[in-house]
Amino acid sequence: MAQVTQALPRPKQAPWQRRNLKNIVLITLASVLPSLLAIAITVAFSIDGAIGLVAVFLPIQILATVAVGQYLYKKRGRQDAVLMIFTIFFSTLVVVLLTSVLVSVFQRGAAMMRLSFISQNATYISSTTSLDYGGLGHAMLGSLAIVGFTTLVTVPLGVGVAIYLTESRSGSRGIVRSLIQSMSGLPSVVSGMFIYSALIVTGVSHQIGLTGSLALIPLMLPTVARVCEEALRLVPGDLRSAALGLGAPSYRMFLQVVLPAARTGIITAVLLGVARVIGETAPLLLTVNAAANTNLNIFDGPIETLPTFLFRNLSYGTDNSIQRAWGAALVVLFLVLIIFTLARTVGGDKKVAKPKKRK
Amino acid sequence: MNLSTATSHLRSEDINVWFGERHVLADVNLDFPSNQVTALIGPSGCGKSTFLRTLNRMHELIPSAGLAGSVLLDGQDIYGDGVNPVDVRIKIGMVFQKPNPFPTMSIKENILSGLKLSGRKFVNGDDIVETSLRRASIWNEVKDRLGEPAISLSGGQQQRLCIARSLAMEPEVLLMDEPCSALDPGSTRRIEETIEELSEAMTIVIVTHNMQQAQRVSHQTAFFLAEDGNPGTVVEFGSTDDVFNRPVDARTNDYVNGHFG
Numbered sequence: 001m002a003q004v005t006q007a008l009p010r011p012k013q014a015p016w017q018r019r020n021l022k023n024i025v026l027i028t029l030a031s032v033l034p035s036l037l038a039i040a041i042t043v044a045f046s047i048d049g050a051i052g053l054v055a056v057f058l059p060i061q062i063l064a065t066v067a068v069g070q071y072l073y074k075k076r077g078r079q080d081a082v083l084m085i086f087t088i089f090f091s092t093l094v095v096v097l098l099t100s101v102l103v104s105v106f107q108r109g110a111a112m113m114r115l116s117f118i119s120q121n122a123t124y125i126s127s128t129t130s131l132d133y134g135g136l137g138h139a140m141l142g143s144l145a146i147v148g149f150t151t152l153v154t155v156p157l158g159v160g161v162a163i164y165l166t167e168s169r170s171g172s173r174g175i176v177r178s179l180i181q182s183m184s185g186l187p188s189v190v191s192g193m194f195i196y197s198a199l200i201v202t203g204v205s206h207q208i209g210l211t212g213s214l215a216l217i218p219l220m221l222p223t224v225a226r227v228c229e230e231a232l233r234l235v236p237g238d239l240r241s242a243a244l245g246l247g248a249p250s251y252r253m254f255l256q257v258v259l260p261a262a263r264t265g266i267i268t269a270v271l272l273g274v275a276r277v278i279g280e281t282a283p284l285l286l287t288v289n290a291a292a293n294t295n296l297n298i299f300d301g302p303i304e305t306l307p308t309f310l311f312r313n314l315s316y317g318t319d320n321s322i323q324r325a326w327g328a329a330l331v332v333l334f335l336v337l338i339i340f341t342l343a344r345t346v347g348g349d350k351k352v353a354k355p356k357k358r359k
Numbered sequence: 360m361n362l363s364t365a366t367s368h369l370r371s372e373d374i375n376v377w378f379g380e381r382h383v384l385a386d387v388n389l390d391f392p393s394n395q396v397t398a399l400i401g402p403s404g405c406g407k408s409t410f411l412r413t414l415n416r417m418h419e420l421i422p423s424a425g426l427a428g429s430v431l432l433d434g435q436d437i438y439g440d441g442v443n444p445v446d447v448r449i450k451i452g453m454v455f456q457k458p459n460p461f462p463t464m465s466i467k468e469n470i471l472s473g474l475k476l477s478g479r480k481f482v483n484g485d486d487i488v489e490t491s492l493r494r495a496s497i498w499n500e501v502k503d504r505l506g507e508p509a510i511s512l513s514g515g516q517q518q519r520l521c522i523a524r525s526l527a528m529e530p531e532v533l534l535m536d537e538p539c540s541a542l543d544p545g546s547t548r549r550i551e552e553t554i555e556e557l558s559e560a561m562t563i564v565i566v567t568h569n570m571q572q573a574q575r576v577s578h579q580t581a582f583f584l585a586e587d588g589n590p591g592t593v594v595e596f597g598s599t600d601d602v603f604n605r606p607v608d609a610r611t612n613d614y615v616n617g618h619f620g
Contacts (some may be wrong), residue, residue, distance in 0.1 A: 169422055238459040242521070245417060246528060247449030248476035256476055260463040 023072060030068040034061040061085055102333070109330025112323055118331070122292040122304070127316035136328050138294040139309035140335070145298050146209050146288070146305055147278050150216040155270055157217075158224025162269075165225075166232040167254060184222035191218045192283030200287065207289035209298025212305070215283035224273040231265020232258060271343050275336055281307040306332050368393040368562045369414065369451075369532050370431045375590075376409055376418065377425035384410055385590040387428075389581055391532070396554060396563045398573035398599065401583030402614070406591030407566050408456075410583070411534050414564065415451035416444040432532070449477055452530030456537040458517035460509035460524070467505040469520060473528045487527050495523035496553050515546025522553060533557065535565040539572065551576050570615055574603055582611045 013019075038060050042052035062085050069077030117135040125134030161180060165173050195215040199205045235258045243253035259266075289302035290312060297303075310328040313321040369391040376384035384406040391397050399407040412418040414430055416437060429436040437447045460469050470488045474481050481487060488505065492498040497519040501512070509520055518538060525533060535554070539547040554563060554576050567573050573580055580602040585591035595602055595611040606612040613619050 236459070238455065238457055239461060241417065241420075241455060242459040242461065242524075243472075243476055244420060245415070245448055245453035245455070246473035246476055246524065247445050248473075249445050249478075252476050252478065256472070257461055257463075261461075263463075 026068050026072065030064045034064045058085075058089060061089070105326065105329050105333060108323070108326035109328075109333075112327025113330070117324075117327055121294045122309075125292065127313070127318040127321040129320065131320055131323060134324075136304075136306065136309050136324070136331060138291065139304040139306045139328065140331065141294060141296055142209065142291070142303040143278065143305040143307075143335075145296050146212045146216065146284075146303070147274060149210070149213045149298055150220055150277060151270065151274055153213070154217050154220040154224055154273060158221050158269065158273065159228050159266065161221070161225040162228035162232055163254070165229045167250070167258075180222050180225050183218060184226065186218060186222075187282075188219050188280050189282040189286070191215050192286035194218075195283070196286040207287055207302070208300055209288060209295075209303040212284045212288035212303070213298060215287045216277045216280060219280060219283070220273040220277045223276045224269050227269035227272055228262075228266050231262040231269060234265065235261045267343055271340060274339060278336060278339075279307050279332055281311050284308050285311065306335070368433065369564075371410075371414070372429045372431065374410065374413055374428035374430065375426065376406065376413060378421070379423045379425075382590040383585070385592050387593055389593065389596060391562050391564055392579075393562055394558055394560070395578040396558045396565060396576050398577035398580045399564065399566045399583060400568070400570070400573050400580060400614070401591070402585075402619075403568075404591075405583040405585040407581075407583045408536050410591075411453075411536055411564060411566050414532070414534055415453055416447050417453060419444070445477070449528055450530055451532040451534060452525035452528055454518070454522050454525055454533065454535045454538045456540055458514055458521050458541070460512070460517050460520050462508065462510045464509060465506050466501050466509050466512070466520060469509045469524055470527050473524055477528070491523040491527040492520075494526050494553070494557065495519045496549060496556075497523060513546075515542045515549070518542060518546065519550060519553065522550070526557070530561060532562045532564065535563065537566050537568060540568065547572070570603075570617070574599060582606075582608075582614060584610060584614070 035057060038052065038057035041047070041056050042049065047056065062082060065081035065085050066078050069079075069081035071077075073080065112131065114132070116132060118140075119137050120133070120135035121138035122134050122136070161176065164170070165177055192215045195211050199211055199214070200207055205211055239257050239261060240253060243257040244250070248256070284305055285308055288305065288308065290308060291302035291304045295301050295303045306328055310325045310332070313325040313328065316322075371387050371389050374384065374387040375382065387410055389397070399411065401407050409418060413426060418424050418426065426438070429438055431437075432447075432450065436442070437444075437451075461472055464472060467484075467488050470491050471481075471484055474487070489498060489502075492501060497516060500516060501520075504511075509517065512520060518541075522533075522538070539550055542550070551572065554565065557563060558578075565573075565576065577599045579597065580599045581596040582594045582602060583591050584594045595606060595608045597607075602611060603615050606615060
């Protein structure tokens with residue numbers, strides 16, 4: 001009989017996790033001392049904080065980490081140290097920048113949060129009216145109507161382009177792909193100018209919600225088409241072969257195999273598209289007439305949107321209107337958050353039952 | 360080449376294949392009689408998988424593909440005018456090298472996917488699922504978990520599921536492209552047993568790199584070879600016993616005895 005192997009408790013440290021006191025002390029010193037030294041120098045020479053961060057702290061920190069890396073692990077430690085400091089420094093920088101934007105919007109916008117601000121519109125409200133009266137309800141609804149219509153038109157178009165690019169063998173795919181890519185670099189104000197000169201100056205239409213939607217479509221289309229194309233491209237060729245090998249016509253192969261497999265990616269494409277246009281201001285300033293009252297009809301009359309509400313209040317320049325602009329910024333952030341969460345929950349929902357725990 | 364062509368079920372006539380301007384397969388004439396297992400052997404790059412894909416018109420899905428010659432199924436050219444490749448692929452099923460169950464579908468849905476994908480109406484779905492899984496000898500392993508995702512199965516089970524998926528379509532011919540190359544010996548043995556049982560009901564063509572497997576499962580064997588950048592050709596074709604034990608061509612002898620390739 002072979003001896004039965006006994007299960008052992010897991011050791012506290014794996015071979016690559018071994019630390020001794022000397023290492024710990026050195027690494028702690030290398031992490032703490034440079035920042036203290038950098039602060040001291042910055043204060044002593046009264047250097048500007050941002051310059052001090054990049055010109056004083058970063059070099060000192062790199063030198064210190066490289067020295068410790070060299071001492072502990074030789075050449076490997078040296079290279080490791082440089083890469084590690086750059087990675088941590090710049091990723092922290094990005095996180096801090098983004099967080100500070102969010103924090104300032106929350107700080108200044110939170111003061112504005114009250115039911116009336118969300119539910120009321122801006123009829124009879126001037127830039128000096130008390131903050132307890134008037135709100136951006138009309139702008140939220142207008143934004144939803146305009147962006148909603150834009151999405152309704154753009155998603156079939158964008159998905160269609162993506163299908164053409166991934167599923168067909170047409171020779172002109174290269175041209176279409178280049179066009180879509182160059183469209184994504186289109187300045188949004190140009191899109192607004194185009195609709196303004198083509199439809200409004202020529203008298204075809206007044207400045208209504210629909211013209212705003214039309215100006216947003218060229219901005220949303222490249223995002224939807226490109227992300228969607230990536231999602232479809234990620235579906236393995238094996239699955240297409242499997243479906244075709246079973247005798248599926250191409251359209252059924254696409255609808256029943258490729259599309260479900262790419263579903264999450266396509267939802268992401270739509271989301272990114274909505275996020276791309278929901279904060280667009282310039283094209284709407286040119287193509288949509290401002291309104292203080294609630295208007296849901298994008299085919300007639302002036303209509304307000306969140307970004308134009310924000311822009312106009314900012315341009316009035318009074319304390320109250322700037323406070324309203326911050327409130328609007330916070331509402332836009334929340335709206336995007338809600339849309340993302342909603343679509344993620346709907347999109348993450350799996351059709352196939354999860355495997356049961358087996359005994 | 361002493362096999363009768365009178366009962367031949369599937370037959371290739373002067374199949375030539377190009378990728379772009381490159382001629383990769385020349386003058387392949389093979390007969391696949393009913394209820395026989397034919398093994399296609401040869402070194403990598405000799406065109407045997409490509410040839411297999413010409414037999415159910417999967418080859419033409421590659422954008423640069425070119426072809427001359429014909430493939431006759433019961434005397435009808437599957438490349439003839441007005442023949443829908445979709446109908447060809449329903450009659451001539453295919454199992455691929457890598458198991459490729461549909462990841463968004465459950466085990467049961469995978470089995471029925473062929474019927475749904477080809478737009479066929481069916482009523483007794485549960486019966487079809489059970490019969491197909493039994494014929495692929497995987498029923499006992501999955502009968503209690505038909506609703507689970509197909510990708511929760513092991514590699515060997517996934518491949519047998521893919522075979523069952525093809526069987527649900529009741530094909531006349533089953534093409535297998537190295538179906539065991541990614542599997543362990545136990546799963547390989549079970550699939551070989553399945554092939555043997557299936558050959559009673561259909562014609563099977565299998566590409567394999569495994570000499571023992573070719574000898575175990577096939578009735579006849581074709582040896583493909585592409586030499587020095589020339590297009591691949593069939594060097595020897597005959598009963599498996601003859602090809603392995605009494606090869607006519609010296610190159611076949613070298614290959615089946617492991618001297619090259």
